[in-house]
Amino acid sequence: MPRIAHLLLPLVAMLAALPVWCAQVATEDGFSLTFRDADAAITGVSVAGKALKLNGTPGGFYVVDMIGDGLLGKMDYHSCAFPGTRVVATARRSPTGVVVQGQVNDLWVRARIESRGQYLAITGDLVNLRPKEDRAAILYFRLPVDATGARWGKTIGVEEPVRPGHRYINATEFHQAYRPGMSRLPVATLSGDGWGISMVQPMDVPRFFRITYEQPYGLQMEYEFGLSPITWKFRNRAPFQFLLFRHNPQWGLRSAFERYYRLFPELFRKVVRDGMWIDDWEGKRSRLGDPADYGVVFNETGNWADEEQRSHDVLSMVYIEPWCDHIEATPDRIPAMAEDTPENHKEARFGRGADLRTNALQLLNSAVYGPDGKILDPRTAAVGGFYVEGTADNPYYRYLTNPDPELPTPFGGMNRAQKIIAYDLYTSWGSQTDQHQYEKDGIYYDSIGAAWAGNHIQSFRRDHMPYVDFPLTFDHKTGKVTITHGFSCIEFLRWCTTQARNDGRPTMGNASPGYFLPFVAPYLDMGGAEENYQEEADFAGLKEVRALMYQKPLSYLNNRYLAGPAKAESVMDSLLIYACHPGAANVDQMVSQRSLYRAYVPIYQALGAAGWEPVPYARVSGGQGAWVERFGNAGRGLFFAIRNPGQACELTLTLDPKALGLTKASFTAVTGCAVKSSGRWSVHLAMPARWTAVVAVNRADAKALAAAHQHELAVWRAATAGR
Template sequence: MSGLEIDGVQLVTGSAPALWVRDMSRAADPPVPNLLSNPGFEGEAGWETLMARDAEVAFASDQARSGSRALAVAATGQGMGAVIADPVPVIPGHRYRVSAHFLSRKGYISHPSGSAVFWQRDLYRYPYRATGLYLWWVDAAGQRIGEEPELAAALHWHAQVWRRLNREVNAPEGAAAVQVVVAARPDEGDTVWVDDVALIESPEADRPLTGEVTLRGETLVQRTNLPEAGLAFTVTYTARSGYIAVHTQVADTTGQERALEVAWGAPVSAQGWHWWDSIRESRPITTPMRYFNAVSADFSTWMPMSLYPVAVVEDGARGLALALPLDQPRVALLSYDGGAGRLEGRAFLGTSPQAIHLGPRADFTLNLYRTDPAWGLRSALARLEEFYPEWFDSCLNPDDYAGFEQGDFASQSGAQAVARYDAEGVYTAHYTCADMPVKMDSADGPPPTLDGGWERVAAYAAGDNPLHRARARAFQVGVAYDADGEPILKHVGVFPWAPDVWEIAWVGNLDPDLPEGYGQYLLTEEVDRAFTQATAVGAQLDGVFMDNFMATPTVDLRPEHIAVADLPLTYSFNDYRPGVHTMSSLAEYLAALRAYLDSHHGADKGISINFWGLATVNFLAPWIDGFGGEGEVQKKPTNWNPAILDYRRAIADHRLQLFSIQEPGLSVADVEAAGERALFYGILLRRGPHGTGWEAGAEEALERYTALVRAYNGRGWEPVTYAHTDHPDVAVERFGSDVFTVHNWGDAPATYTLQVDLAALDLGAPSGVSELTTGEAVSFTIEGGDLLIQDTLESGQTHVFRVLRPEGSHEKPGGQYAEGSSPHHRRTA
């Protein structure tokens, strides 16, 4: 690639290849030496005990994956044990991989435990103590860097057979050596063994690809063949209205399993520019590091995936964006490589001879376009919506309903409940679940075994109840497998939604092409039955709700599931085996669900979710009409912190957001604090079934905030605010073109000025401004075409300003826009 211009300014300073590949197909067993002197714990040499708290740490001979010994950590309480290896020299910037195999006597470990947000993000950002592999970097003076070692990879629950963990890292600047730490946190009475630890310098390099470029119609085509590697690449460049679509396809010619990093990048010199991490935060590009904002796409290891589907660099005068199309689910990382000077999208693709529907091919697309530098990542999101408005459509307008309820309506009593809700003007959605939970024995008894769980499923499959038989059979057919052919475990425990029994839940593949699979079961035995029951009593069921949405992001390696996949494969970062990401199988299910609703019950039937996963949901959002959430808002606000709320608001875009508070013992002040955030983001709050023991008056406070949000959230959130404040702690969001929510994130009161660009919003000369929380008129001035409001907010407080349009503007009573201006409309099938 030799040129890229914006407004006549050349951004490419020198010719460089745009396409790169890194072949990871043999990365699980590369022909390079292990840098550890005693990887199998055949004695104590090379290791020392780092921690033994309520645990016994030994080099034991009762279990071994290879050789005659393994590390054993036996818990005498809720403790933890760890050993640390001797330092190994490293070179800053070089890639290294650390791996090991883990086995639990119990079959699984249950600490730590958490939601998808924990496993995808928080686990790698905060110092949690988990079973897994850690790295402690050492400087040239022999001093350890940091107070604690960095987590490389954590064991996620299942360890009934030897389970491989793996992580690749870049040695940081200032590191001269590294020490591998192996840690285990078994449940009381359990033992965890670890064996065959490896630390290697990664031998696989990025390989630049070049090839002849030809013009085919209005599309540029580049083909590159690598016969020695058994790979063939085709890249197309197509000019669209406002952007360039870059499509890359790779084909395997060997008939073997492949794991490939395929990267396309624009060689842009952006030193001194800004990289945007989110809708609110940016960083200056000043060092030769890689800039990205990633979470893990796999809850069983670190598999980097961009949190947002767009990447933006800008210098204040011009902006450049790289975006992943939301209708193409791919695990990919968007970044700016400060060392190479490249704005890049890197997809993690797999091919397999078992993939009958797909063949030996995989592909991904990137859209390259200019953005408004003044609005950073917000501008990139707004332009994405401009290019693909159908991705952000919704048939669900919150102004059409008095409330929203989900439940099990697939019965006569459920249908009667729908009829009652109909009379009250309440939207109803039938409850479905993305996971595969099985209720076990009493919570007063011992924890269940994994084999016992599958015995319970088999008993249901052979039983007399036809619905239980179908569900159990769907579990057997649809459960996802890891590289060892073991069902992938989500959790085992006693939970608030079923406090009297143990529950085991597994990860499901919802591909509707699986005969008797879980996707087919949900469509026929759940969704169709619920609508049929409602219709029989003359009731109108409004949609389908899915709980635990993308709560189990991982890679499914089950051969039968790979065979029917219609979306490109990725690969496991633990084993480098190609498989189906659960995001992709869920996308196939949602497409089938949408087609079923459209053809049988109408395009006005909605799909809503309980929004748990991060990043993966981006590529499922086009199917979603309503985005729910739940959790605590005070003690552990995993789903209620600014970074997560910013992200989820951006992905929901115009569409409805709700949040169920599942926290007991809240005071009026606690609920009011949550309400202020809900006002800022336009989220409808409700009290969940686990929100018990609230202070008198807290429920009434919740209702007041819900009424306030309903006054404007039907207008739809807009990514670009065309408004800003002059105070660093005071942020602003926009709904429609005339409502602005302003929140003080600081710890102290803030006096600020809100400035609104009237021309950009086509607001004309406003007849007035009102503040919705007080109902009072607000004084304002107009200077240079901007509306200025001076205001003061207490810490954590939100104000909602509505700009009143001039006389004669087209607006409906109640704040809804005239026909054609609302973001909510009915789909066409």
Template sequence: MATQKMMTVQKMMAIALSMFMLRTVMAEDLAVPDGLSAVADGAALTRISLDGQALPGVSLEVTVLDPRTGEPADGFDLDAHWSVERGALALRGELLARGSEDAVADLVVDVRGTELSLASMATDPLRQPAKLLSKLPLVSLQVGGADSLALAVPPDAECIFDFAPGPQGVRLRYRCGFTHDARPALRMRAPFACILYRTEPRWHFRSALDKYYRLFPEPFKPFIREVGGWFFANEPTNIPDPQHYKYFEGGPWGLEDAAERGLGTYPYQESSSWTVTLPGNKLPRSYEEAMQRFDALADAENLKAWSPQTSFELDSHVAHSGRRSLLAEAREAGVWVGARQSVFLDPAVTEPLVVRAYSKAERVTGDRNQDYSIYVDVCYASGAYLFGQCATFSPGTHDWEAAELVIAPQEPVKELRVYCLLRNRTGRAWFDDLHIGPADDPAVNWVANGGFEETERNADLQHVRDYVCVNSAGQNVVAITDNLSADVGPATPLNLLRFTLNVDPDLPSDAKRPSVAARQYASYDKLFAQHPHLAGAYIDSVSAWCYRVLNCRREHFAAHDAAFTYDPGNLQVGAPGRFAMTQFLRSLQDRYHPQGKAIFTNIHVNLEAFPLYLVSDVPGIESSQFQDLDSTFFYRACSFKKPVLLMNFINLHGLDKREVVEAFYQNAAQFGELPSTGRFVQEAYQMYGDLAHTWMPAICELARAGWEPVPLAAGGQVERFPGPAAVYFTQRALAGGELGALRIEPAALQELGSDLVAIDAVTLAEVPLVRDGEVLCATPQPGASQVSVVRVGPRAGVSTWLLGRARQHAVNAAQVRGNASRTPELAAAADALSHVPGASARQVVQHCQACTQALDAALASIAGADDDLFALSGRREVQQARQALAALVVLVTAAP
């Protein structure tokens, strides 16, 4: 019995020793310049002190636990050390698993003697919202009732973690997976990092967040600061108020129209999914059936170089020459069947070209025209088009018939879009021996596979096979669905398989079998080369698909270069897809930022998406939870000063109700986020265009100024936006309370001088500003909205601000219809408003009177009936310019 007990003790000692095998075991004194110090003993910290005073009972320990039992784990070695890094204490290292079999472990950092400090935006906006615990990579640590420390995971530490209350304090846990199939640097290794730093107790979590931005500024640095809403699935020419938008998800079509209206165009890609349409209209009943039907498609031989225009068949029994022809069969009128191919000409050609082909018909209805033809759209290098050049065939029933057309281009041709076409009629038509080439050189045929002899397997479906993710159950990650998850569903249910693909840019790739990332690069490279004025790339659904998958496909492991983790349900080791997505987006930034192109992402409402904000220049939140202030705080906290777009829909989010729309704008204003409603731009403007005019000028000024997490003010829920000429504050009452005075600390205004004025940036009315000791108090006026936007700045700068606002309204009015809105009267008004008057009140008033006269003429120059939304938008802008001038006159004449 004694021998067995001794063996148990020896085993426990061996486990404890293996857990803490450190390369460096000597204690080391560490000190940060701000007064935080500690003694590092391997991975542990003791004597954690502030300004030389030890924090009683506070220490930090690192242990390795078995996720199966929660007990200490055997078979792992810890190699980590503390250092002073960027003004914080940083622990960096790795956990190593012995052996070569897959393994799992939890690396646990316990900060003893501390507590979490959690609340909600509605009750205590300075503390971390409880629902965001582990959603953001940091927590405040409360010591003796004061939030004096923070524990965080650096943004460059790509690993899966969570925060929670620990046995004697706060616990940070890393879920570590180990595999021998990883690249050498990660083979049986799990890198990790955390930092401990000092915070200002009175600002609670906001201080922790503020310092996190200062410690790691690069991923939060804005690449662009354009402000305005988002729209898609519509034409730029259909927007009655383009001045309230900036981001057009579309193009390159509409690029010029968008530019005339001040919009940036961002062509769409959904990079990490692939949609396969199955034949028939019955969805697979199981995963197994879905894969059988997919494999049948993937293994089938398909016509090389041609794509179906709805449908076609290869007929091996009918041919003009060779072994087969292309058969287009229309069984009902109104459909479009046949095949299409794009022919690219490099260099562009200017000489006449000939189109020649043969067709055979059986009971083809209709007249002889372009609906039964070889149909060619000519794309000029200039961007212009020559549409509908057709070599037509006779309808009815006939044997092989030749058709020929000579096209004489008016300028250099770079592309021909070629269609073997049967539409708006019924019958069967066979096509063969298609030739397009120089009219004077019959030996040259630019059409690939014009005799329809060559077949191949579908390269796109092989692409799916190569790059589809695999879940921990060993199945391809695929959704069986009858729709595309759009805001407007299909009229007829679809029959789709939607696969999740791995976008990791380090996956093997070559010309024959390019990776997902390589395909995306090729697409955007071409678009940006052909259309250099595109603003950037729009990547859809980045928080779905690959991001939310644990990819257990082993042949992908060697490309993964972040920490592996495991599935808590079955302990299978896998590569977190979120890091494949973030690395892909970072690669897009690296590739296109030198060209001035921004990466605009659709992140959705996923509260696990913090890493995506680091690699998004324009974070867009589709279906944002705009009525949940914890969520709107999350969007801003993840983005810091980047433009944040709330991308909602009238038909899905109650935005056809005025009270909901008012909340939408007010909640967006609180954090300087940019609201918009997608495709139904005219319906939105008709219902509540007045609210867009009311709120968007102030919201845009907030977004340009940039948010800071520490408000340096009190009075309910207060946010601060310090701009170069003024500081903006947004304010709303706490839950169940009333809106009181906004009490602003001197530190918030120290660079603005002493003669200050507060103005409501929405109504343009002056807000009384009185001194209470060192604090300035701005008192809200009766009838103030639920959210107030207060601008505090030098009195001497008010004229510049309001004249600038008025001028912007005049410029906006001239953009409503693009160039067609630019009347001489609007140009004259904008020019008058660009001049700076003298400093005296009399000179300012005279200047405002002259500008008002110019605006009256501009208002009269806007053509359109009262119910014309475009005319209404332009007139409202001119009226807002006049309101800004009237507010300026009141301010300067009332000044002491």
């Protein structure tokens, strides 16, 4: 025995000395991942040749079988990730990167990690190997970095230190705690000393996802998937795709968005000029006069355009709301309304020209179902009391409808998408015009992407599931597979916007930050930052909307803060920080504040034309909590919008000339500040409390813009003195 051991020792030593075979994939700019071939463990993460500290776990793919693992009902907004079961996998080299493949608990994963120049694309499928069963699963991909001491990008301009024992996620908390949340931004970042890693869910690949950082898992992508043989386009599987790339750690989340815009410019192409959103301009124009005084460009309407509107370049944006419908009957009365009777051929109250029967049939074909397999009742708490509208004596009911254009019509008549086409999209109350030169200019999507249209609600309707374009999700109470209503809405949005853009027609939407806006924004040419403006000291919601829309126009519709002169100027000024047009309170307010609009609208338009950029390449010092945003570039000239959220103060704006591509800097105060002194690359300013300033750099039009602004502002202040 001792002799055998003596002979084996050299052999063991030789085996230990053999290399561990690994597969590596890297971007052109030096971000790389290394996978161990034998078990697909991630053994290395490096940025520009710098190996990052790992947390000691293998990383890679993990799955949770929600029913099999007994985890239904054990997840809420604040839950940490489940440990999951690691996929028993191997990694191998491929001509474009690495292929990881394996399975566990009858769930199979195959993924390609490919280098596509400046980023890594991770694409693959989670497959159900029990082909006759529906499955509810969570899929994790874990990058096992130890980011202690680094920073998590919370929102634009806000980087949060990473501390041990904390979970980091930017999540939407859905209305009525209906289900666990979803990431509210498609981009998540970790920024350390000399390194930055971005993880991205592509905005044109809608999935129910969360990006988090927490130990012991690291940076992770988390998907909720329902797997079923019922989905025709991907039977028993859920395709996924996400991206990894490096960013400049000095600018964190700002830098990550900048890179994403440059990598995928087609998602952010600007096709329409900046301006304000108004409804029913036709009924208001006799009092308002020239719409240019208010910056009116987008008119929300159900009517045709006309010669006067066209002469002012005001766009007629046709109102549609395909993801829900207003019906004057409770669910138990809908089948009777669908019968072919003389009574049911009367015009429906909210049918936009359709009769009661047409309305009822499209609802039967397209209504969202609840967990009981019946039409989701607008009166139930699962939807929310605001889905019953009207008065107690004359109520009507707001039903959620699946607008997927591919849905069949088993009850006869039309589906919801077909009804929208017939009575809303290309008609006015179902009627054509004989003046085709005045067709509507574009499309306005109301209530898109948020709670008001029930985007977070899940549909249990199985006869709709064969037609889905995006993977199913699941109910955390029952484990049943579901259609997330927001994804059905995006199917219509994608189809309709594609048609509109082919016709040269712009689109706009009444959207809100959070919820499904990351997947809605690519299909909007103008973003309604929300129907109603709400003051936020840190502009958190508006920051998100601006980041998701990039340089596309933004506007509010209603703004109650403009109703009186006391706050009007400060509100008009404040929204310059993200060049979001302020909206209006009512016609009387607009008329009385005409000179105030005339003072600020040219600045809004100049900022919008210059174009917001996520990285300012400038810093503000002095003043508590002040920050700066950049519009434009060195070639066209620059604007810097500075927000002072605190008391009146003096502060200094300092430029990074190399990053901005500047050889000189000529500063002009446009509004909101006074120049105290300036140096070659900096300017010292005095600013009022809770105010936004705009400073131009190398802009030939700056002095004229400032002079016109001051003239109209003086008119406004004189008219409101003492009021």
